[in-house]
Amino acid sequence: MKLICTKENLKKGLFIVSRVVGSGNPLQVLNNILIKTDQGRIKLSSTNLEIGVNTWVGGKIEEEGALTVPAKLINEYINNLPSEKITLESKDNTTLTLESENYHTSIKGLSHEDFPLIPQVSEEPFSKIDSLELKNAFAETIWASAANETQPEISGIFMAFEQDSIRVAATDRYRLAERTAQLLEPAASTKEVIIPARAVSEFYKILTTDKGQVEIYFSESQVLFKFDETELISRLIDGQYPDYRQIIPKDFKTEAVVSREEFIHALKAAALFAPDSNNVNLEAGPAGITVTAASMASGENITLIKAKVEGDENRAVFNFRYLLDCLNNISEPTVNFKMINDASPAAITPTGRDNYIYIVMPIKL
Numbered sequence: 001m002k003l004i005c006t007k008e009n010l011k012k013g014l015f016i017v018s019r020v021v022g023s024g025n026p027l028q029v030l031n032n033i034l035i036k037t038d039q040g041r042i043k044l045s046s047t048n049l050e051i052g053v054n055t056w057v058g059g060k061i062e063e064e065g066a067l068t069v070p071a072k073l074i075n076e077y078i079n080n081l082p083s084e085k086i087t088l089e090s091k092d093n094t095t096l097t098l099e100s101e102n103y104h105t106s107i108k109g110l111s112h113e114d115f116p117l118i119p120q121v122s123e124e125p126f127s128k129i130d131s132l133e134l135k136n137a138f139a140e141t142i143w144a145s146a147a148n149e150t151q152p153e154i155s156g157i158f159m160a161f162e163q164d165s166i167r168v169a170a171t172d173r174y175r176l177a178e179r180t181a182q183l184l185e186p187a188a189s190t191k192e193v194i195i196p197a198r199a200v201s202e203f204y205k206i207l208t209t210d211k212g213q214v215e216i217y218f219s220e221s222q223v224l225f226k227f228d229e230t231e232l233i234s235r236l237i238d239g240q241y242p243d244y245r246q247i248i249p250k251d252f253k254t255e256a257v258v259s260r261e262e263f264i265h266a267l268k269a270a271a272l273f274a275p276d277s278n279n280v281n282l283e284a285g286p287a288g289i290t291v292t293a294a295s296m297a298s299g300e301n302i303t304l305i306k307a308k309v310e311g312d313e314n315r316a317v318f319n320f321r322y323l324l325d326c327l328n329n330i331s332e333p334t335v336n337f338k339m340i341n342d343a344s345p346a347a348i349t350p351t352g353r354d355n356y357i358y359i360v361m362p363i364k365l
Contacts, residue, residue, distance in 0.1 A: 002088070003061050006059070008084070009059060011079060028110065031072070032046075032115070036067075037066070044056075050234065053206075065090050068112055068115050083101040085101075095107065121217040126187060129213070131213060132209070133181045134207065136179070138168065141169060154170075159193050161191045163190070176244055180355040195223055255336055255337070255338045256336070258334060263289075267323055274320065275295065275297075275298060282339075284309050284314045284315070284339060317362055317365055332353060335350055348360070
C-alpha cells in the first residue's frame with residue numbers, strides 16, 4: 001500500500017474512527033485502526049466488536065493495500081506533524097512508514113487479515129432523516145438512559161419508526177425523555193428497536209452541525225447509520241423496551257411557564273446547599289416557583305423565580321441533577337413545568353413545541 005494524503009483529511013478521518021477504540025484491549029488488533037485503499041479512496045475503520053466505524057477520506061492512491069496501526073500512536077503523531085502532505089507506505093505487511101518533509105517515521109502494526117470483519121447491512125435504506133433533526137433528537141434524550149447495563153433494555157435508546165416520524169426515547173426508570181422527529185421519507189415499515197446508548201452517543205458526535213442527510217439501515221440484529229462519508233454499525237439490544245407511555249400523565253394540577261435560564265441558575269444555587277442528597281424543594285405558587293435547599297453543614301438557599309403559574313399551589317422534592325439534565329439540553333428560552341403532587345411524575349416541555357417531553361419522578365422523603 002502506498003498513498004499520499006493531506007494532514008487535514010487524515011486527521012479528520014482518524015479522529016472519527018478513533019472514538020470507539022479502547023486501550024489495553026487483550027485482543028491487540030482492536031487497539032488498531034485499519035487503513036486500506038478502497039475504490040480510489042482511503043478507508044479508515046475501527047471496531048470494539050459492538051460498534052464499528054468506517055470513514056473515507058480523499059487522497060492519491062499509488063499502490064493498493066491495507067494495514068492496521070495503533071490508533072493512539074498514529075493519532076498523536078499526525079496531530080503533531082507541521083506539514084500538510086503525508087506519504088504512507090506499508091512494508092512487509094507489519095510496518096507503516098510515514099514521510100513528510102523533514103519527518104520520517106515507521107510504526108509497527110498488524111496485518112489487515114487480523115482485523116475483525118465489520119458487517120454490512122441492507123443495501124436499501126430503511127429510512128432517511130435530516131441530520132440536524134436526528135442530532136437534536138439525540139441531544140435531548142440520550143443522557144436519560146440507564147448507565148447500569150444490568151438492565152440492558154433501558155441502557156439503550158429506544159427508536160420507534162412510525163411512517164413519517166420517529167420517536168426517540170430514553171429512561172432509567174426515574175426519568176424519561178422522549179423526542180419525536182420527522183423523517184425525510186416514510187419509513188419502509190413500522191419498527192421498534194433498542195440501540196446501545198454508547199453507539200448512539202458516538203454517532204451523535206460524528207454528526208456535524210452542517211445540514212445533511214442520515215440514512216438508516218437495518219439487518220436482523222444490527223443498525224447502520226450513514227452520514228456523509230462515514231458509517232457506524234452497531235448491534236441491536238435484544239429485549240422488550242418498557243411500555244413507558246403509560247406513565248406519562250395526561251393531566252396536571254399545576255403548570256408554570258418559567259424562564260429556562262433563571263430556572264437553571266436557581267437550581268445551581270440550591271445545589272450548593274444540597275451537596276449530599278441532591279434534593280431541592282420546588283414550590284409553585286401565585287408569585288412563581290420557589291427553589292429551596294438546606295443542609296446542616298452548608299446553610300440554606302431560597303430563590304424565587306418569577307413565573308406564570310396556573311392551577312393549584314403545589315410542592316415536591318426533586319433531584320436537581322435530573323432537572324438540570326433536561327434544562328441544559330433544550331434551547332427554548334422558556335419551559336412549561338407541570339406538577340400533580342409530591343408523589344407523581346412532573347413534566348418539562350419546551351414552551352411552544354409539542355415534539356418533546358421530559359418526565360421526572362419526585363423524591364419520596
